Amino acid sequence: MGRPAKLTRERLQAAALALVDEQGLAGLTMRALAERVGTAPMTLYNHVEGRAELEALVVDAVLAETRWRDSPTAEWRDAVREIATAMWRAARAHPHVIPLIPARRSRSAALREPSEALLEALARSGRSGAALLVAFRSVTALVLGFAQGELAGPLTAAAGEAPGAVIERFRALPAFRYPRLIEIATAASTSDPEDEFRAGLELLIAGLARTPAR
Amino acid sequence: MGRPAKLTRERLQAAALALVDEQGLAGLTMRALAERVGTAPMTLYNHVEGRAELEALVVDAVLAETRWRDSPTAEWRDAVREIATAMWRAARAHPHVIPLIPARRSRSAALREPSEALLEALARSGRSGAALLVAFRSVTALVLGFAQGELAGPLTAAAGEAPGAVIERFRALPAFRYPRLIEIATAASTSDPEDEFRAGLELLIAGLARTPAR
């Protein structure tokens, strides 16, 4: 037993992610992290610039979990499905981290490989330049939007609320004014998150296949 | 001059949003808000439950700015364009608030009207139940994803970074490894955010029109 290992950036990264997974973003403090790795708070500053870099490390750790089968011969639609779903799964495995991703993703080295792979697949739909940019931003917007926006998920519920509470709140709305909101809340109560995401992705892929590329 | 008015929830809401617009999320503290409206920090607790409700009020204020032309006779595609773009504009007008939206939107009363209107339009594409849910979540994911994810926007840049810094960072990557990332970064440097969003929305609408509804 004893001291678990030398203090490294990698160990801080793993400990910080574990802290966020267990206690949410508010649980990630310099003091809590120091205690978790068995040092004094100020020691952390020898390995990390400050709290902001800690968040960047956590985002990078999550995005680094993106795993996909790289098959350059696959049809472009299949490749887009594969990579987009892999990104969605990585984000969803760490729901508390998701709010940090949009602001930090442009500086995440771990996101570069899957991004380039996704772009390569989208380019094979016949797009380049501005059209490729739009296609890429659309897919990533959908991935993050779905990851962030589960109707019954841990992010949408208030702290300490039951899992289905959000859906119940919608169902309790006045039916004559919000009939459609009530309808989808009912549908959401029996639907699987990954099915929802995949169906949404199919809509976008159908649009990518249909819209004249350039 | 003198004391500006009685302290109300509405005044707190407006002052909180102004604070966030001017100084970012970190600037929204009970103490700063109290000073802005000319009272003691503890006075705020007579009108607001705590800091969390303050954030909810800010999100609601932003979403309440969603303005769209309500035309029940319009073709469903036109209605979807109109409402989705209105949501995107409201969010983008207050970039610092955007990160708060996903977690709080299910409790925002101000979002219910545009949501129901969007659902009504999507229902006219022939969808109901689970298919309607997927269509709705896809459009809102795209809206929030684009609002959050401007490549050169204030959210993606580090604090105090130049506007084009994110794009320059991408362009500085090794060209043999990330040719596509560099390509879209170049495209992003001359593109307009609203054009990008609208083009992405067209992709999704094309998919909605093409995919067999149910």
Place this chain on the structure above:
DNA sequence: ACCTGAACACCGTTCAAGT
């Protein structure tokens, strides 16, 4: 080079006390 304790300038919020 790496570690650390004390201290500073902040937070949100509880509590008791005012009008």
Place this chain on the structure above:
DNA sequence: ACCTGAACACCGTTCAAGT
């Protein structure tokens, strides 16, 4: 009913000091 000062238990980070 509405307001408020003092105090408590936290933050991130600077600084000076240790090995």
